[in-house]
Amino acid sequence: MSRNDIKTLSLASLGGALEYYDFIVAVFFTKLLATVFFPPHTPPWLAQLEVFCIFAAGYLVRPIGGIFFAHFGDRIGRKKMFALSLFLMAAPTLLIGLLPSYATFGLGAPLLFLLCRVLQGLSVGGEVPGAWIFCAEHVRRDRVGLACGLLMSGLCTGILLGALSAKFLIGNLDADSLTTWGWRVPFIAGGLFGLISVYLRRYLQETPVFEALRAKRQADSRLPLSVVLTQHGKAVLFGLLVTWVFSGIFVLYFLYTPTLLQTQFHFAPKEVFTNNSWSILGLIVGSSVAGWAADRIGGGRAYAIGSAAMLAVSVAFFMALAAKSAAVWPLYIAGGFIIGTITLGPYIIVKSFPAEVRFTGFALSYNVAYAVFGGTAPALASYLVGKQGFVMAPAWYIAALSVLGMLIGVIWRAPRHADPAAAH
Numbered sequence: 505m506s507r508n509d510i511k512t513l514s515l516a517s518l519g520g521a522l523e524y525y526d527f528i529v530a531v532f533f534t535k536l537l538a539t540v541f542f543p544p545h546t547p548p549w550l551a552q553l554e555v556f557c558i559f560a561a562g563y564l565v566r567p568i569g570g571i572f573f574a575h576f577g578d579r580i581g582r583k584k585m586f587a588l589s590l591f592l593m594a595a596p597t598l599l600i601g602l603l604p605s606y607a608t609f610g611l612g613a614p615l616l617f618l619l620c621r622v623l624q625g626l627s628v629g630g631e632v633p634g635a636w637i638f639c640a641e642h643v644r645r646d647r648v649g650l651a652c653g654l655l656m657s658g659l660c661t662g663i664l665l666g667a668l669s670a671k672f673l674i675g676n677l678d679a680d681s682l683t684t685w686g687w688r689v690p691f692i693a694g695g696l697f698g699l700i701s702v703y704l705r706r707y708l709q710e711t712p713v714f715e716a717l718r719a720k721r722q723a724d725s726r727l728p729l730s731v732v733l734t735q736h737g738k739a740v741l742f743g744l745l746v747t748w749v750f751s752g753i754f755v756l757y758f759l760y761t762p763t764l765l766q767t768q769f770h771f772a773p774k775e776v777f778t779n780n781s782w783s784i785l786g787l788i789v790g791s792s793v794a795g796w797a798a799d800r801i802g803g804g805r806a807y808a809i810g811s812a813a814m815l816a817v818s819v820a821f822f823m824a825l826a827a828k829s830a831a832v833w834p835l836y837i838a839g840g841f842i843i844g845t846i847t848l849g850p851y852i853i854v855k856s857f858p859a860e861v862r863f864t865g866f867a868l869s870y871n872v873a874y875a876v877f878g879g880t881a882p883a884l885a886s887y888l889v890g891k892q893g894f895v896m897a898p899a900w901y902i903a904a905l906s907v908l909g910m911l912i913g914v915i916w917r918a919p920r921h922a923d924p925a926a927a928h
Contacts, residue, residue, distance in 0.1 A: 512642045513651060515704055517658025520635045522594070522698045524628075524662035529690050530600070530621075533670060536687045540605045541614045558618050562625030563875050570867030571729060573630025577863035578728040583638075585863075589631035591702045596620035596627075598695025601688040632659070633866040640854045641862075646799050649806075649851055653795020656847040657788045663758075664784045666690070671777060728864035732857070736865055739856035742916055743869025746807075746849035749909045751878030753814065753846055756898045757839065758784060760882045768895050769825060779833045783840030790844020795851065803851050808913025810845025815906035817842045822899035845909070855918040 530537060538551035546554075569589075577585040600620045606613045639651040669690045677686040732740065762780045765771045797806040821835040850870070857865035881901070888897035 513639055513654050516635050516639050517655055518701055520655055521658045521662035522694060522701050524659045525666045525694050529666035529694060533687050536682055539683060541617050542606055558621050561618060562621045565622050565625040566629035566875050567871040569626030569629030570633060570871035573634060574864040574867035575728055577634055578861055585630060585634055587702055589627050589634055590698060592627035593624055593631060594695050594698025594702060596623040597691050597698060601691030601695060629871045633863060633870055636850045636854055637863055637866060649795040649798030649803060652851040653792040653847050656791035660784055660788045664781060667781060728861045731861050732865045732868060736857060739865055740869045742856050743853045744873045745908065745912055746852050747870050747873035748877045749905045750846040750849035751874045752881050752905045753843060753902055755878050755881045756885060756902055757843060760885050760898060764889065764898060768889065779836055782837045786837050786840030787844055790841035791847040794844045794847045798848055798851055803848055803855060803918060804913045804916045807848040808910050811906050811909030811913055813842045814845055815903055818902045818906065822896060852916055
């Protein structure tokens, strides 16, 4: 890659990491936020449920934010929307860290918290599709996979930083300090670093692909959304399906399985957290390897092979878990690396849409599927495991999605019009 490619990927990955850090970090402080923003007499389970409902609002508005940012990203340029989306994540995150508590501001406190979360959801709906497109359209045709993989690694680094910051604060501060000021630190830090990243993005250049299309886009009065819906239904379908695989496996394996391990298999929280962190680190490395493989052997073939590997390692992990084998943790960490294959979902979406409507097509299919499938996966798993006693439900769901990934990899072929580096 050229020096300019490396600079672009570095700044995009930095912003993406902070974006995911800002969006996810609140999950690790659920119990604390419940006591801060809701009346003290509220039952703990109800307060936590209310916090999760506020979190859910951020997911539900993602498609709206995605369509908004994508429309203008396809009309006036990627760079402006790329910077605006990060600003709309960083500013509310900083504001959350400065919000008054329920004891100080009453009902206004949770309402302000909800407003900030909605703004975060609108932002991430545009930032994530924009980041993948921005990187893919900057690099050469034979480096698109690696660019997507490196960006995915950056996003996952943000999640890992959120988990580590929570572990550090909870492990080093007493309960009173955490409740009064400790919980504010990761939000203020994330917001400030996010604003710095917004400033750094001014050094990015508009993508060569969009520059080549600028005159054509200005002359085309059609709405990008209408073009996507009427002319690119097949690409939307593939986008929905690969995002189903992406979100379902990611949420269940990295965010839900730690809860399953503690509640159903009685592993110690510290042991679970440590190995979950190693597994996420495996995902960070595996994402780049998967992207590199797509550039070498083709996206569809790499996706099919990687999905078969995901099926094998996830089945082995859950079998070892059921048998209480010593191989549980090595398999869980290895699974993190292999699940880097899900990076090829965004790669397939980028390749499937023509540059004229790529942002809109990506945002529509990715955000809708993520809100529907990614948002419901933990609730569905919790119901099947807790209410129905189907402890291996997550294993079957991950296996089914892996099979779906194999089928997509066999069927999908990149259309000619979807070359992100066509203007190079």
